[in-house]
Amino acid sequence: MPAxxxxxxxxxxxxxxxxxxxxxxxxxxxILISIEIMLNGLIVLFAAISHFTKDxxxxxxxxxxxxxxxxxxxxxxxxxxxxYKRLRTVYSDEITNFKG
Amino acid sequence: xxxxxxxxxxxxxxxxxxxxxxIFSKHPVYTVLLVLVMIIHQAFLLLTLGAxxxxxxxxxxxxxAVLVLFLFVVYLINLRKETKKSIFIRNVSLIGIxxxxxxxxxxxxxxxxxxxxxxxxxxxxxxxxxxxxxxxxANYLFKNYLLQFExxxxxxxxxxxxxxxxxxxxKTVE
Numbered sequence: 001m002p003a004x005x006x007x008x009x010x011x012x013x014x015x016x017x018x019x020x021x022x023x024x025x026x027x028x029x030x031i032l033i034s035i036e037i038m039l040n041g042l043i044v045l046f047a048a049i050s051h052f053t054k055d056x057x058x059x060x061x062x063x064x065x066x067x068x069x070x071x072x073x074x075x076x077x078x079x080x081x082x083x084y085k086r087l088r089t090v091y092s093d094e095i096t097n098f099k100g
Numbered sequence: 101x102x103x104x105x106x107x108x109x110x111x112x113x114x115x116x117x118x119x120x121x122x123i124f125s126k127h128p129v130y131t132v133l134l135v136l137v138m139i140i141h142q143a144f145l146l147l148t149l150g151a152x153x154x155x156x157x158x159x160x161x162x163x164x165a166v167l168v169l170f171l172f173v174v175y176l177i178n179l180r181k182e183t184k185k186s187i188f189i190r191n192v193s194l195i196g197i198x199x200x201x202x203x204x205x206x207x208x209x210x211x212x213x214x215x216x217x218x219x220x221x222x223x224x225x226x227x228x229x230x231x232x233x234x235x236x237x238a239n240y241l242f243k244n245y246l247l248q249f250e251x252x253x254x255x256x257x258x259x260x261x262x263x264x265x266x267x268x269x270x271k272t273v274e
Binding site for chain 2: 037047
């Protein structure tokens with residue numbers, strides 16, 4: 001069984017990959033998927049800590065994170081469809097309606 | 101042969117490379133399918149951590165519901181004419197500053213955490229428990245975390261109603 005540090009390093013690498021995608025991509029759908037990748041890094045972290053401390057609370061938090069991710073994906077994708085219907089684009093640098 | 105370490109390395113390498121290719125791929129369909137690969141491997145990582153219930157929940161909710169939702173939206177929005185342009189935004193310096201700031205903070209905290217040398221002992225997942233994982237999760241979820249469980253139910257209900265309301269309003273306007 002690998003030590004706890006391996007899981008922490010894996011979760012931070014996944015979080016940084018998701019953060020890079022969130023900051024740098026243009027497509028709004030890929031930005032939402034990057035948020036999912038960041039949440040998956042958090043899931044690895046909480047499950048590993050819960051396993052290594054023999055406390056079941058981390059598993060409960062993982063359960064809540066999965067439910068929150070489902071709600072967030074539903075709301076975010078409905079907003080993306082709404083933006084596409086109004087503005088005919090899903091690229092974040094072409095939505096310039098609020099620029100003065 | 102240390103099979104636990106080999107399985108962990110396989111799962112971690114596949115997860116990291118599939119998410120990197122998902123971020124750098126040009127078409128959103130490839131992104132969604134690579135994230136599906138990552139999520140299935142992460143479900144088996146949760147299985148090696150002794151959480152069978154969360155493995156099943158992860159496969160059902162993420163791979164079965166959320167990514168299918170993403171795929172439907174990718175199919176709904178026609179992006180074929182604009183895949184020629186760059187996939188990243190132009191303002192690279194701002195991204196670099198924000199990413200280095202946040203990533204530097206995370207890595208600094210990681211170094212502090214690793215210098216503490218945590219003394220947690222590793223347990224094999226199938227030898228420590230006298231009851232099953234589902235029994236423990238249900239016991240905690242319905243005794244200690246009952247209020248949070250109700251709140252997450254209300255949040256899911258509000259999310260469903262909000263999604264339907266947002267889409268429906270546009271149809272009436274048009």
